[in-house]
Amino acid sequence: MTQTIEQINSELVAACNQLTSAVENKMDEINASLGEMNSKASAAILPLGNNKDTYYVDAVAGDDNNSGVNTLNPFKTLDHAIDIASAPEMRGKRISIYVEGGSDYHISRTHDIYYRDLYISARQSYDRFNLYVEAKIDNENFACYGVGLFQSLLGVANANIYLPLFSDINGHDGQLNHLNSGLIRTTNSTRVLYVASCAIYSGDQPLIIPADGDVTSIALNSVTIGRRAGATISPIVLKNNNPITLNLKNISLNDGLLVKEGSLITGVKFQSGIPLNVKVNTTIAEAN
Numbered sequence: 001m002t003q004t005i006e007q008i009n010s011e012l013v014a015a016c017n018q019l020t021s022a023v024e025n026k027m028d029e030i031n032a033s034l035g036e037m038n039s040k041a042s043a044a045i046l047p048l049g050n051n052k053d054t055y056y057v058d059a060v061a062g063d064d065n066n067s068g069v070n071t072l073n074p075f076k077t078l079d080h081a082i083d084i085a086s087a088p089e090m091r092g093k094r095i096s097i098y099v100e101g102g103s104d105y106h107i108s109r110t111h112d113i114y115y116r117d118l119y120i121s122a123r124q125s126y127d128r129f130n131l132y133v134e135a136k137i138d139n140e141n142f143a144c145y146g147v148g149l150f151q152s153l154l155g156v157a158n159a160n161i162y163l164p165l166f167s168d169i170n171g172h173d174g175q176l177n178h179l180n181s182g183l184i185r186t187t188n189s190t191r192v193l194y195v196a197s198c199a200i201y202s203g204d205q206p207l208i209i210p211a212d213g214d215v216t217s218i219a220l221n222s223v224t225i226g227r228r229a230g231a232t233i234s235p236i237v238l239k240n241n242n243p244i245t246l247n248l249k250n251i252s253l254n255d256g257l258l259v260k261e262g263s264l265i266t267g268v269k270f271q272s273g274i275p276l277n278v279k280v281n282t283t284i285a286e287a288n
Contacts, residue, residue, distance in 0.1 A: 051093040057081050059103035078105040091115045101127025108134045112148040122158035133183045135164035143181040144205040155194040163203035165228055182209035196221040203228045207235040210244055219247040226254035238267030246280040262287040
């Protein structure tokens with residue numbers, strides 16, 4: 001039977017439509033697979049810098065029930081702002097917390113920061129805020145609250161930082177074991193810790209403990225470091241031999257502190273007067 005042109009065209013159109021449908025179905029399958037792989041990759045890879053969030057804290061006019069996203073609706077406590085910044089959904093973000101200066105703020109619970117950049121500063125650089133790190137008794141150990149870092153960057157600027165003393169805990173019997181916990185602790189592969197334009201008053205807990213020795217860089221820039229009366233601990237305490245980089249710039253040391261093992265820093269390992277586990281842009285002297 002001879003087919004007409006119209007019949008041939010009709011069959012060709014039907015065949016094309018069938019092929020198009022098959023291709024579209026296969027593309028849907030491919031896209032679904034790609035979407036699943038992208039979701040898994042997004043969960044596994046840290047996309048730092050893709051998103052930025054900013055929060056504001058005011059100890060006088062703030063309220064932790066506020067949104068915290070502008071100066072008209074600030075949070076009241078720094079603890080709450082850090083809680084928000086350390087939430088799982090903030091993974092991969094760069095988060096700034098601006099604190100209203102001239103007031104007192106406290107670190108009164110432990111925070112863990114994973115896979116993000118966190119910057120904490122006075123809102124106005126000329127108006128520092130006072131940051132008090134609170135002490136605690138942890139199973140008969142004297143310790144303090146602080147911030148643990150994992151694959152993160154932490155910057156602190158324009159603050160007066162007061163580290164705790166034994167005497168800050170009322171009623172202790174003086175027989176507590178001394179557990180070095182520190183304000184800032186690294187847990188694994190912290191990239192950078194940056195402290196700038198701050199006054200630090202050391203106590204019976206250190207400012208920094210790179211517990212695994214794996215901080216890529218500790219930078220102290222335009223920082224004054226002194227001791228609270230009776231302070232016994234160096235501001236920086238190292239606990240093993242893995243190398244760190246210590247960058248000191250425009251540092252003022254008071255109250256007998258020196259760039260020296262057992263003074264500014266504890267845990268430096270030397271060989272023939274050369275530090276083995278600290279790369280530093282100045283000379284670290286051995287303890288006498």
